[in-house]
Amino acid sequence: MPRSGAEARRRLQQAALELYREQGFDQTTTAEIAARAGLNERTYFRHFPDKREVLFDSEADLREALTQAVAEASDGLQPLEILRHACRKAARILEANRPFSEPRQEVIAATPALRERELAKAASLTAALAQALRQRGVADRLAVLAAEAGWAAFHRAAGDWLAGSAQSLDDCVQQAFDDLRALSATAGPQR
Amino acid sequence: MPRSGAEARRRLQQAALELYREQGFDQTTTAEIAARAGLNERTYFRHFPDKREVLFDSEADLREALTQAVAEASDGLQPLEILRHACRKAARILEANRPFSEPRQEVIAATPALRERELAKAASLTAALAQALRQRGVADRLAVLAAEAGWAAFHRAAGDWLAGSAQSLDDCVQQAFDDLRALSATAGPQR
Numbered sequence: 001m002p003r004s005g006a007e008a009r010r011r012l013q014q015a016a017l018e019l020y021r022e023q024g025f026d027q028t029t030t031a032e033i034a035a036r037a038g039l040n041e042r043t044y045f046r047h048f049p050d051k052r053e054v055l056f057d058s059e060a061d062l063r064e065a066l067t068q069a070v071a072e073a074s075d076g077l078q079p080l081e082i083l084r085h086a087c088r089k090a091a092r093i094l095e096a097n098r099p100f101s102e103p104r105q106e107v108i109a110a111t112p113a114l115r116e117r118e119l120a121k122a123a124s125l126t127a128a129l130a131q132a133l134r135q136r137g138v139a140d141r142l143a144v145l146a147a148e149a150g151w152a153a154f155h156r157a158a159g160d161w162l163a164g165s166a167q168s169l170d171d172c173v174q175q176a177f178d179d180l181r182a183l184s185a186t187a188g189p190q191r
Numbered sequence: 192m193p194r195s196g197a198e199a200r201r202r203l204q205q206a207a208l209e210l211y212r213e214q215g216f217d218q219t220t221t222a223e224i225a226a227r228a229g230l231n232e233r234t235y236f237r238h239f240p241d242k243r244e245v246l247f248d249s250e251a252d253l254r255e256a257l258t259q260a261v262a263e264a265s266d267g268l269q270p271l272e273i274l275r276h277a278c279r280k281a282a283r284i285l286e287a288n289r290p291f292s293e294p295r296q297e298v299i300a301a302t303p304a305l306r307e308r309e310l311a312k313a314a315s316l317t318a319a320l321a322q323a324l325r326q327r328g329v330a331d332r333l334a335v336l337a338a339e340a341g342w343a344a345f346h347r348a349a350g351d352w353l354a355g356s357a358q359s360l361d362d363c364v365q366q367a368f369d370d371l372r373a374l375s376a377t378a379g380p381q382r
Contacts, residue, residue: 078374079374080374115311115314116307116310116311119307119310119311119313119314120306120307120310122310123306123310141347141351141366141367141370142370142373142374144343144347145340145343145344145347145367145370145371145374146374148339148340148343149336149339149340149343149371149374152335152336152339152340152343153336156332156335156336160332175332176332176336179332179333179336180336180340182333183269183270183271183333183336183337183340
């Protein structure tokens with residue numbers, strides 16, 4: 001048996017990812033995941049409430065890192081620059097998880113039930129980011145827009161990086177936020 | 192019996208919305224929806240594949256209106272201005288549906304299963320918008336970001352308008368796109 005809860009979680013995640021890739025998400029049971037991890041099913045449910053959540057364990061860390069970095073960003077930054085700073089800091093979590101993240105992303109893209117969960121996580125994460133921006137005094141109507149645009153940039157950066165871009169994740173984040181700014185900044189007035 | 196398929200769809204949507212509000216989504220069956228609409232359950236499933244889809248019937252029209260307006264926008268516009276134009280055009284669909292849209296949005300916000308479906312629809316719609324931008328020659332990496340930011344603006348505008356803003360929907364759309372531009376445009380260089 002693994003010595004710690006963290007080790008059990010790690011083994012369950014690895015086992016789930018392997019089985020989802022080998023035989024598909026729908027065909028895999030929690031009992032099989034637990035068995036592959038050398039654990040029993042009760043232990044599985046002590047750590048994860050369902051078959052989907054096991055692939056989203058790092059979301060809580062990511063949310064914590066992002067919202068804390070928003071809170072700690074320098075004064076005087078515009079909302080998107082606060083988010084750029086936060087995404088660069090949080091990128092370290094993705095980098096640490098890369099061997100897991102690549103196959104994970106493939107499984108999610110191929111599995112509607114996991115894609116749905118991913119979208120729900122993204123919505124909850126952008127709501128948390130918007131709230132962190134509001135707590136810094138960003139106006140409510142700007143906070144939500146900024147959080148959604150910033151998350152879109154971070155998501156694209158992670159995708160570019162995982163897709164085998166030769167760039168570092170940090171470069172991908174910088175490029176995505178530069179693109180986001182360029183999208184708006186170069187548009188002349190239309191009204 | 193209603194004379195046309197369109198009339199049957201409309202009655203099923205209205206019946207579903209009423210029942211979801213009165214007794215909750217989880218407690219409502221497709222048989223009850225059909226009965227309330229004066230139809231049988233087989234007719235329900237001829238029009239909608241499940242209990243969720245009945246509230247998302249206008250998404251296809253919205254997608255069609257948005258992507259067509261992207262294709263037809265003037266030359267020389269930046270991506271976000273193309274999307275501003277498209278959202279202003281598509282706003283007419285929302286305006287025509289307002290008596291249905293307000294209670295619908297309340298039910299969706301209160302029902303996780305419907306919220307999940309709404310997020311999936313939004314993801315599919317932004318993918319279609321990105322594709323429409325690409326077909327106009329917008330670079331792939333800008334197209335996805337622009338579509339997600341533009342959709343965030345449109346979604347906020349619709350929310351402001353439904354929440355009882357004194358403004359017209361068109362004013363809400365303009366304000367949201369102005370805010371989106373201001374988010375980026377006023378940020379000084381950070382690198």
